[in-house]
Amino acid sequence: xxxxxxxxELKQRQRRADALxxxxxxxxxxxxxxxxxLARAVREHHGTDISSYPVTPPDAVVFxxxxxxxxxxxxxxxxxxxxxxPFGTGTSVEGHVLAVDGGVCVDLSRMNHVLEVNAAxxxxxxxxxxxxxxxxxxxxxxxxxxxxxxxxDASLGGMASTRASGTNAVRYGTMRENVLGATVVLAxxxxxxxxxxxxxxxxxxxxxxxxxxxxxxxxILTELTLRLHPIPEGMSAASCAFPSxxxxxxxxxxxxxxxxxxxxxxxxxxLTVSAVNRYSKLGLAEAPTLWFEFHGTPRxxxxxxxxxxxxxxxxxxxxxxxxxxxxxxxxxWQARHDAYFACLAxxxxxxxxxxxxxxxxSRLADCIAATEEDIARASMPIPLFGxxxxxxxxxxxxxxxxxxxxxxxxxDLNARLxxxxxxxxxxxxxxxxxxxxxxxxxxxxxxxxxxxxxAIKQALDPAQLLNPGKVL
Amino acid sequence: xxxxxxxxELKQRQRRADALxxxxxxxxxxxxxxxxxLARAVREHHGTDISSYPVTPPDAVVFxxxxxxxxxxxxxxxxxxxxxxPFGTGTSVEGHVLAVDGGVCVDLSRMNHVLEVNAAxxxxxxxxxxxxxxxxxxxxxxxxxxxxxxxxDASLGGMASTRASGTNAVRYGTMRENVLGATVVLAxxxxxxxxxxxxxxxxxxxxxxxxxxxxxxxxILTELTLRLHPIPEGMSAASCAFPSxxxxxxxxxxxxxxxxxxxxxxxxxxLTVSAVNRYSKLGLAEAPTLWFEFHGTPRxxxxxxxxxxxxxxxxxxxxxxxxxxxxxxxxxWQARHDAYFACLAxxxxxxxxxxxxxxxxSRLADCIAATEEDIARASMPIPLFGxxxxxxxxxxxxxxxxxxxxxxxxxDLNARLxxxxxxxxxxxxxxxxxxxxxxxxxxxxxxxxxxxxxAIKQALDPAQLLNPGKVL
Numbered sequence: 001x002x003x004x005x006x007x008x009e010l011k012q013r014q015r016r017a018d019a020l021x022x023x024x025x026x027x028x029x030x031x032x033x034x035x036x037x038l039a040r041a042v043r044e045h046h047g048t049d050i051s052s053y054p055v056t057p058p059d060a061v062v063f064x065x066x067x068x069x070x071x072x073x074x075x076x077x078x079x080x081x082x083x084x085x086p087f088g089t090g091t092s093v094e095g096h097v098l099a100v101d102g103g104v105c106v107d108l109s110r111m112n113h114v115l116e117v118n119a120a121x122x123x124x125x126x127x128x129x130x131x132x133x134x135x136x137x138x139x140x141x142x143x144x145x146x147x148x149x150x151x152x153d154a155s156l157g158g159m160a161s162t163r164a165s166g167t168n169a170v171r172y173g174t175m176r177e178n179v180l181g182a183t184v185v186l187a188x189x190x191x192x193x194x195x196x197x198x199x200x201x202x203x204x205x206x207x208x209x210x211x212x213x214x215x216x217x218x219x220i221l222t223e224l225t226l227r228l229h230p231i232p233e234g235m236s237a238a239s240c241a242f243p244s245x246x247x248x249x250x251x252x253x254x255x256x257x258x259x260x261x262x263x264x265x266x267x268x269x270x271l272t273v274s275a276v277n278r279y280s281k282l283g284l285a286e287a288p289t290l291w292f293e294f295h296g297t298p299r300x301x302x303x304x305x306x307x308x309x310x311x312x313x314x315x316x317x318x319x320x321x322x323x324x325x326x327x328x329x330x331x332x333w334q335a336r337h338d339a340y341f342a343c344l345a346x347x348x349x350x351x352x353x354x355x356x357x358x359x360x361x362s363r364l365a366d367c368i369a370a371t372e373e374d375i376a377r378a379s380m381p382i383p384l385f386g387x388x389x390x391x392x393x394x395x396x397x398x399x400x401x402x403x404x405x406x407x408x409x410x411x412d413l414n415a416r417l418x419x420x421x422x423x424x425x426x427x428x429x430x431x432x433x434x435x436x437x438x439x440x441x442x443x444x445x446x447x448x449x450x451x452x453x454x455a456i457k458q459a460l461d462p463a464q465l466l467n468p469g470k471v472l
Numbered sequence: 473x474x475x476x477x478x479x480x481e482l483k484q485r486q487r488r489a490d491a492l493x494x495x496x497x498x499x500x501x502x503x504x505x506x507x508x509x510l511a512r513a514v515r516e517h518h519g520t521d522i523s524s525y526p527v528t529p530p531d532a533v534v535f536x537x538x539x540x541x542x543x544x545x546x547x548x549x550x551x552x553x554x555x556x557x558p559f560g561t562g563t564s565v566e567g568h569v570l571a572v573d574g575g576v577c578v579d580l581s582r583m584n585h586v587l588e589v590n591a592a593x594x595x596x597x598x599x600x601x602x603x604x605x606x607x608x609x610x611x612x613x614x615x616x617x618x619x620x621x622x623x624x625d626a627s628l629g630g631m632a633s634t635r636a637s638g639t640n641a642v643r644y645g646t647m648r649e650n651v652l653g654a655t656v657v658l659a660x661x662x663x664x665x666x667x668x669x670x671x672x673x674x675x676x677x678x679x680x681x682x683x684x685x686x687x688x689x690x691x692i693l694t695e696l697t698l699r700l701h702p703i704p705e706g707m708s709a710a711s712c713a714f715p716s717x718x719x720x721x722x723x724x725x726x727x728x729x730x731x732x733x734x735x736x737x738x739x740x741x742x743l744t745v746s747a748v749n750r751y752s753k754l755g756l757a758e759a760p761t762l763w764f765e766f767h768g769t770p771r772x773x774x775x776x777x778x779x780x781x782x783x784x785x786x787x788x789x790x791x792x793x794x795x796x797x798x799x800x801x802x803x804x805w806q807a808r809h810d811a812y813f814a815c816l817a818x819x820x821x822x823x824x825x826x827x828x829x830x831x832x833x834s835r836l837a838d839c840i841a842a843t844e845e846d847i848a849r850a851s852m853p854i855p856l857f858g859x860x861x862x863x864x865x866x867x868x869x870x871x872x873x874x875x876x877x878x879x880x881x882x883x884d885l886n887a888r889l890x891x892x893x894x895x896x897x898x899x900x901x902x903x904x905x906x907x908x909x910x911x912x913x914x915x916x917x918x919x920x921x922x923x924x925x926x927a928i929k930q931a932l933d934p935a936q937l938l939n940p941g942k943v944l
Binding site for chain 2: 121123162173177186190191192200203209229230253256258259300359389426430431442459
């Protein structure tokens with residue numbers, strides 16, 4: 001099935017009548033009372049993420065307040081063969097929360113308690129609905145922070161489920177490296193605890209990593225134990241313009257090979273710089289640009305910035321400016337986070353189709369160069385930016401959501417890019433996940449390994465009720 | 473089944489007659505010729521690791537030279553319902569290679585080619601039989617290195633299978649974080665590629681992490697793509713004695729909370745220091761001691777050592793000495809690696825039963841204090857050392873391998889320690905794996921999550937032929 005037929009199918013689904021058995025609704029109503037909603041607005045909100053897919057609402061929404069609540073929903077759904085879809089903040093970008101087969105959405109946003117902060121051990125236990133900003137606010141006094149930052153103030157359960165990362169994965173890793181343990185509700189209602197608080201373990205199969213990135217298709221995460229990191233004593237941010245994307249990428253490769261422990265390094269193409277200049281009033285030179293952040297001791301970050309400046313200059317970088325002043329740093333990174341809105345503003349009324357390939361960094365400049373040719377031929381504005389230290393970059397293809405032609409053009413461009421990246425040893429998704437739209441690419445990327453994924457899905461969710469239509 | 477009955481069972485197995493069907497042997501002989509061995513000495517070598525378990529030989533050994541060879545063995549074993557056990561260097565510590573149900577051992581040591589070094593991407597592709605020292609020798613000229621160092625010069629396939637780590641996991645992670653991709657031969661002979669070269673990916677279930685640490689029970693790893701790291705420009709090593717284990721641990725907790733990026737930090741108890749003094753002629757003060765290594769720029773490692781010295785002094789540390797001279801560093805770390813032999817020399821003719829718990833670092837001092845009471849009551853010498861930055865420590869219980877009483881006492885002590893660690897939020901194994909001896913503890917630690925592991929095993933190896941009797 002190609003992307004366009006997804007859209008047609010989803011629009012069809014949008015018009016589908018309620019189909020939940022009355023006995024099932026009665027069972028949920030008895031347990032959840034007003035925490036069960038069948039209201040259209042509530043359902044539509046829960047059938048929407050930030051992708052360009054049509055709204056695809058579930059038949060009902062339950063607001064869970066505990067692991068037991070989630071068990072009750074899953075058991076009821078199992079008994080009546082109704083799909084169940086976990087929901088955090090609805091900020092995923094690959095249609096993860098869309099109810100393509102209807103069913104019940106379990107909203108976890110009320111499970112928003114930080115349960116346990118262990119400062120000496122640099123870990124924390126949270127309910128899955130806690131968002132990353134909430135967590136950072138609640139642990140601030142410990143001198144620790146949770147570094148994973150995908151931009152949106154997503155729920156930690158959702159971030160774990162999509163294996164999210166973001167701007168500082170180059171230093172701190174992704175959700176894969178930062179989830180120590182989890183409580184999971186399985187398809188049959190069993191509750192298991194996977195992983196734990198030990199910093200490392202060689203005890204049995206790595207179930208934590210199996211559920212992290214499974215997009216809610218193998219179980220529903222209700223609690224997480226996460227790693228925290230010390231807030232660095234020194235931080236500095238820097239910006240530098242380059243004559244070409246290739247020069248910028250080469251500078252980053254050299255810095256990484258030299259072992260400079262860059263905390264963040266973001267590439268913005270000329271169009272993105274122009275968009276953020278306008279949106280965030282930055283006045284940057286409109287050229288391919290790198291934004292850096294360094295973490296360490298005050299002397300250490302000075303040393304890192306100085307080393308980085310020397311490398312950037314060698315590669316033709318100009319106007320390298322760095323600052324340890326918090327307000328300067330915040331201004332730059334707020335602008336980076338606003339890039340989404342800044343880019344949307346390039347085409348009023350548009351939605352974005354975001355690409356997400358990740359390639360070995362040695363191929364990044366080639367991959368971007370070939371992609372720039374596609375961009376030049378495209379009928380819409382397409383800013384490009386990304387996490388260059390990881391080889392992960394995004395196009396934000398700005399489409400008119402009502403134009404089938406634009407959507408088709410965007411998906412075609414995405415498909416070309418994904419295949420280009422895979423041919424270079426890369427992956428179809430660095431951090432957004434498979435969701436609805438990349439299932440074909442998953443098969444192209446991994447071939448028979450996908451049969452192993454299917455076998456695992458079959459073993460853990462034989463009735464295929466957990467977030468159906470996603471990943472596989 | 474308790475540990476003692478394992479021993480009895482294994483001794484029984486040792487005496488079992490060859491049981492391979494003639495047609496099966498003929499099939500292997502035709503394919504492998506002299507690379508199939510039925511010789512007793514070869515079989516016994518392959519039924520031995522460095523644990524204290526009795527030699528438990530396979531019925532045959534095949535020396536594989538390619539993934540296709542491994543497929544041929546696995547297919548033949550599948551057709552005749554014969555167990556198959558992968559073998560690297562035989563340096564595991566939990567009986568992983570023991571042929572408890574007989575069968576064929578696939579020796580991967582001839583698959584020892586470094587296939588591809590990508591210096592710009594900091595990755596390398598190797599056959600599973602390459603050892604970590606060989607790899608480091610072969611990539612030395614790139615300015616990169618592979619950091620995982622479990623002591624033994626183990627094969628990388630074996631290290632991946634047991635999720636090995638070692639002295640510098642506190643900075644560089646374990647095999648979990650350093651395997652990017654793998655080629656795996658499944659139980660039915662299918663070959664799959666999991667993961668890849670991209671630095672991060674959100675594409676589907678994390679099969680890499682599923683096979684890493686599966687101890688050869690879900691598939692046989694034949695190739696690996698691994699992360700490399702820049703050889704730091706500056707390195708320094710330090711040693712410091714403390715008035716108590718608690719004081720030493722508190723110093724490490726404070727250092728980690730301050731964000732000092734220690735590359736290694738090892739704790740040695742008084743008995744271990746005394747043993748390495750004698751064996752490696754070090755002349756250290758005989759007190760609980762920390763050994764550190766710092767990686768960074770020359771200025772950075774100086775700063776780290778100075779910060780660490782200040783923290784150590786606050787916690788009563790005395791005689792803090794540090795050096796950036798390579799020969800000083802090597803002497804210290806060679807002594808650490810020789811600790812195994814140094815400790816064995818405390819009781820000539822002994823074998824070791826190694827414990828391997830890992831606890832949240834805030835509980836480490838408590839865990840060690842309670843364990844020291846057990847040690848004081850024990851009838852044999854028991855040195856204690858470990859990777860204190862991770863909360864992982866080992867007892868080396870020195871037993872007479874012919875004394876059932878000593879073996880029983882050791883296993884009893886181990887069981888008490890494991891339960892103590894689990895009660896503190898820890899794990900039964902930080903880095904050695906489950907193997908034969910910790911299967912009961914796996915169930916105690918994870919309860920119903922082990923049923924999920926069983927379901928996965930059943931889905932991928934329904935005939936239970938891959939390394940039977942291990943993990944589950």
